[in-house]
Amino acid sequence: MGASSKTENDKTPKRVRMAPDERRGHILDAAQKLFFARGWDDVTIAEVLSAAKISKGGFYHHFSAKEDLLDGVVERFTIQALTAAQTARDATSGNALQRFNAFLAESSRWKAEQGRKMKFFIEVMLRPGNDILFDRITTAANAAAMPVLLEMIGQGVDEGIFDIPDIDLVGETIMGLSRGRRTVLKEAFDAAEQGDLDRATECLDRRMVAEAALIDRVLGLPRGSVLLSNPTEYRLMLRAIVND
Amino acid sequence: MGASSKTENDKTPKRVRMAPDERRGHILDAAQKLFFARGWDDVTIAEVLSAAKISKGGFYHHFSAKEDLLDGVVERFTIQALTAAQTARDATSGNALQRFNAFLAESSRWKAEQGRKMKFFIEVMLRPGNDILFDRITTAANAAAMPVLLEMIGQGVDEGIFDIPDIDLVGETIMGLSRGRRTVLKEAFDAAEQGDLDRATECLDRRMVAEAALIDRVLGLPRGSVLLSNPTEYRLMLRAIVND
DNA sequence: TCTACATACCGACCATCGGTCTGTAGGGTT
DNA sequence: AACCCTACAGACCGATGGTCGGTATGTAGA
Numbered sequence: 001m002g003a004s005s006k007t008e009n010d011k012t013p014k015r016v017r018m019a020p021d022e023r024r025g026h027i028l029d030a031a032q033k034l035f036f037a038r039g040w041d042d043v044t045i046a047e048v049l050s051a052a053k054i055s056k057g058g059f060y061h062h063f064s065a066k067e068d069l070l071d072g073v074v075e076r077f078t079i080q081a082l083t084a085a086q087t088a089r090d091a092t093s094g095n096a097l098q099r100f101n102a103f104l105a106e107s108s109r110w111k112a113e114q115g116r117k118m119k120f121f122i123e124v125m126l127r128p129g130n131d132i133l134f135d136r137i138t139t140a141a142n143a144a145a146m147p148v149l150l151e152m153i154g155q156g157v158d159e160g161i162f163d164i165p166d167i168d169l170v171g172e173t174i175m176g177l178s179r180g181r182r183t184v185l186k187e188a189f190d191a192a193e194q195g196d197l198d199r200a201t202e203c204l205d206r207r208m209v210a211e212a213a214l215i216d217r218v219l220g221l222p223r224g225s226v227l228l229s230n231p232t233e234y235r236l237m238l239r240a241i242v243n244d
Numbered sequence: 245m246g247a248s249s250k251t252e253n254d255k256t257p258k259r260v261r262m263a264p265d266e267r268r269g270h271i272l273d274a275a276q277k278l279f280f281a282r283g284w285d286d287v288t289i290a291e292v293l294s295a296a297k298i299s300k301g302g303f304y305h306h307f308s309a310k311e312d313l314l315d316g317v318v319e320r321f322t323i324q325a326l327t328a329a330q331t332a333r334d335a336t337s338g339n340a341l342q343r344f345n346a347f348l349a350e351s352s353r354w355k356a357e358q359g360r361k362m363k364f365f366i367e368v369m370l371r372p373g374n375d376i377l378f379d380r381i382t383t384a385a386n387a388a389a390m391p392v393l394l395e396m397i398g399q400g401v402d403e404g405i406f407d408i409p410d411i412d413l414v415g416e417t418i419m420g421l422s423r424g425r426r427t428v429l430k431e432a433f434d435a436a437e438q439g440d441l442d443r444a445t446e447c448l449d450r451r452m453v454a455e456a457a458l459i460d461r462v463l464g465l466p467r468g469s470v471l472l473s474n475p476t477e478y479r480l481m482l483r484a485i486v487n488d
Numbered sequence: 489t490c491t492a493c494a495t496a497c498c499g500a501c502c503a504t505c506g507g508t509c510t511g512t513a514g515g516g517t518t
Numbered sequence: 519a520a521c522c523c524t525a526c527a528g529a530c531c532g533a534t535g536g537t538c539g540g541t542a543t544g545t546a547g548a
Binding site: 014015056058 | 524525526527528529
């Protein structure tokens with residue numbers, strides 16, 4: 001083959017053709033990384049293009065708009081969150097309270113894992129401008145987990161263990177609390193960055209204890225029924241984050 | 245002044261010069277109207293310009309960016325919310341629960357008034373894309389009202405009336421609930437638009453009753469202590485909205 | 489009242505960004 | 519080999535937020 005100029009010297013073939021799903025995945029990977037690092041509005045299509053090594057035409061062959069990219073990223077998270085929630089539900093048995101506690105534990109474990117995997121995730125979601133991104137992800141993830149949660153609460157009501165004024169409000173309250181953790185996370189993160197891991201851990205832990213006490217009330221349970229705190233888990237997460 | 249050509253024929257003086265505050269106010273008026281009607285991202289600077297009857301250069305003399313406009317609008321609301329909250333606090337006396345109820349009543353009255361004044365307000369804030377605007381306003385308004393709320397709750401704790409796990413969480417929970425009303429508002433609004441005012445009212449009322457029951461729990465109060473429902477108020481608001 | 493200075497204001501211009509369109513490469517099928 | 523389908527390239531476009539040099543409208547001091 002007298003084509004050394006073809007087989008070897010061509011370091012960059014003009015076109016790399018991929019299966020749609022694969023290409024889509026690559027683009028989403030690049031976009032996700034950028035979005036988490038700097039927020040959705042700040043990142044331009046051009047940047048995603050060069051990060052994903054594809055042309056504009058190629059991109060718009062797979063995505064209809066920039067908004068579509070956001071949807072794609074959010075969708076990934078939703079799917080992950082959903083399967084995680086279902087796994088947690090299916091893996092546990094016993095009465096509603098036991099299942100509920102197991103579910104909360106798994107849920108916070110999953111969140112901590114996300115925080116560990118993506119260095120910027122927590123740091124970034126605390127910055128204004130990323131509200132949209134963060135809000136959409138948490139909303140979608142919560143929405144995915146909500147049916148599972150409500151099912152368990154329903155079971156608790158049927159069993160006569162829980163006593164609640166309105167089932168929708170319970171779900172909402174829990175979602176609201178989880179959203180409000182943003183502030184505490186920021187505080188803990190700042191402390192961790194200054195090397196004060198103890199204070200950071202204690203900060204998160206106190207919050208979780210308080211949340212648990214509040215959920216006790218909301219579900220009409222005696223104090224100490226709901227378990228939400230897991231200091232070692234926080235420690236791991238914070239350590240992973242701080243170590244770049 | 246023999247200058248008929250000056251005093252009368254000049255229909256449009258080339259420049260209208262105003263005091264900075266006045267001009268700023270005019271621009272904000274125009275911007276607010278447009279934002280509420282169609283959302284922040286949809287409205288272009290050019291539209292604000294023509295609505296406020298000012299040139300681009302003039303505009304950028306008073307505002308540094310489009311974002312600045314949002315800040316201005318939000319700031320107005322914050323101030324209004326703050327004074328409303330303070331008024332409500334100062335106007336009431338009695339024990340913490342009485343003051344708390346009075347405060348809630350005033351607060352919801354104020355919100356209803358806003359909904360009445362601005363036709364599009366509710367309709368618009370339910371549309372995606374206006375999340376940012378709505379979120380920023382509610383967040384700012386809530387943040388303004390929060391100290392007042394916490395002060396009252398603190399009083400209740402001191403008086404031994406309230407029994408709470410963590411004061412910050414209480415504020416957060418209440419704020420979260422108020423944010424979650426969006427969904428219910430949408431439902432009620434849709435019902436009202438179809439002429440079913442009864443269903444709309446009932447929808448809001450049920451929500452408020454449930455919320456009150458939940459807050460009872462959170463504050464460690466016997467059921468029925470917190471009063472949040474005011475059907476006639478909703479009726480007025482919904483009627484005003486539906487009648488264009 | 490003339491001059492000098494400050495500032496509110498104008499509008500043409502610019503850079504950038506999301507999105508479109510025409511054309512092309514490359515793998516599979518016949 | 520001829521063909522087609524489609525993943526892909528990149529020039530191009532319209533809109534939009536923002537800038538800049540210049541102009542009108544005051545006001546303070548001589």
